[in-house]
Amino acid sequence: MTSTANDTTLHPQAVELATGKNFAAVSTLLPSGRIQTQLIWVDAIDGKIVLNTETHRAKYRNIRRDPRITVLIRDEADPYRYAEVRGEVTETTTGPRAREHIDKLAQKYTGGPYPAENIKSERVMLWITPRQQAIVDQSRGVGE
Numbered sequence: 001m002t003s004t005a006n007d008t009t010l011h012p013q014a015v016e017l018a019t020g021k022n023f024a025a026v027s028t029l030l031p032s033g034r035i036q037t038q039l040i041w042v043d044a045i046d047g048k049i050v051l052n053t054e055t056h057r058a059k060y061r062n063i064r065r066d067p068r069i070t071v072l073i074r075d076e077a078d079p080y081r082y083a084e085v086r087g088e089v090t091e092t093t094t095g096p097r098a099r100e101h102i103d104k105l106a107q108k109y110t111g112g113p114y115p116a117e118n119i120k121s122e123r124v125m126l127w128i129t130p131r132q133q134a135i136v137d138q139s140r141g142v143g144e
Contacts, residue, residue, distance in 0.1 A: 006133075007133065010085070011083065011085075014049070014083040015047075021108055022076045023042070024039070024049075024072065024073045025038070026059060027071075028059050028066070028068075029062055029065075029066050041105040041109050049071050051071070051126040052123060053124055053126065054124065055124055057121075069087060070086045072084045083135050085133050087130040087132070088129055089128055093124065094122050094124050094125075
């Protein structure tokens with residue numbers, strides 16, 4: 001089963017996957033135009049996909065230059081089920097809220113707070129407004 005939508009409203013199954021203990025493959029564009037993809041923690045808040053990174057990292061520099069981004073969230077319990085969200089980073093949040101958010105993500109993924117010694121620059125939340133989404137569930141057969 002595959003469901004697609006060109007909508008700025010985040011699909012309920014994308015929210016479910018983003019708020020669960022699932023990893024996201026995040027793709028941004030390097031200055032050369034090549035694609036960079038990394039696996040990271042993911043969340044959904046107020047109808048948007050939310051990522052948390054640091055200001056010195058390439059993915060943050062990439063979206064500052066070009067806000068287009070693709071986030072593919074795989075169901076860790078069923079790898080044949082995933083959501084792909086293509087959109088733009090339309091907002092960023094720094095300061096205490098971003099620091100609290102990385103602790104929330106660390107609690108979800110590791111069961112404890114994010115180690116302060118791992119922070120090398122300022123934490124930043126990336127708020128993604130969806131433009132196109134695909135929800136895929138191949139566990140009951142082959143998808144499109």
